[in-house]
Amino acid sequence: MLRSQNILRMILFVIFFSIGTAALAGAVLYDDLLEYYRSKQLLASAEEALGKLESLNTDYDALLKQLGENPGLVERIAPAALGIEPNDANTIYPEVTAEQLDAARKVLAKDLERQQSGAELPEWIVRCSEPSRRIILFSAGGLLILTSLICFGPVKEKGRGQKQLNG
Numbered sequence: 001m002l003r004s005q006n007i008l009r010m011i012l013f014v015i016f017f018s019i020g021t022a023a024l025a026g027a028v029l030y031d032d033l034l035e036y037y038r039s040k041q042l043l044a045s046a047e048e049a050l051g052k053l054e055s056l057n058t059d060y061d062a063l064l065k066q067l068g069e070n071p072g073l074v075e076r077i078a079p080a081a082l083g084i085e086p087n088d089a090n091t092i093y094p095e096v097t098a099e100q101l102d103a104a105r106k107v108l109a110k111d112l113e114r115q116q117s118g119a120e121l122p123e124w125i126v127r128c129s130e131p132s133r134r135i136i137l138f139s140a141g142g143l144l145i146l147t148s149l150i151c152f153g154p155v156k157e158k159g160r161g162q163k164q165l166n167g
Contacts, residue, residue: 009152010152012148012151012152013148013152013153016144016145016147016148016152017144017145017148017149019141019144020140020141020142020143020144020145020147020148021141021145022141023137023138023140023141023144024137024138024141024142024145025141026128026137026141027128027134027135027137027138027141028138030125030128030129030134033125034121034125034129037121037122037125038121041121
């Protein structure tokens, strides 16, 4: 019976102490946590930009290889690359309307918004941004640590050989 009480006290001590320590550390290290998550977001966006650049490099390398192999290709892509009207009489070129361009811009803007919204800070970091909530978190963590030390700390057991004074 005494052994199971000690195990229960130890489990409760570990739970209360761990939660209190986490709350206390979160309140004290808030600025560092905020900087960590912002750095993590910047790293993710930099890696995404790097991936796009690597893809562009691969595309340009393939295009340069094709230009080296086929000299007539320059004449076909030059009007599109330079933005001039092609003058080939045997080819029909589609015209893009302003409505189609606006629709494409809206789709691209929505895609960009969706990508940026996925890189937000965690909700608990946003909630802890107010100083009053950080003070409450700090106080609650301290109280949980004190409670665990006072109520669930080690118990001094009386030895068998000690005399008890009835006084």
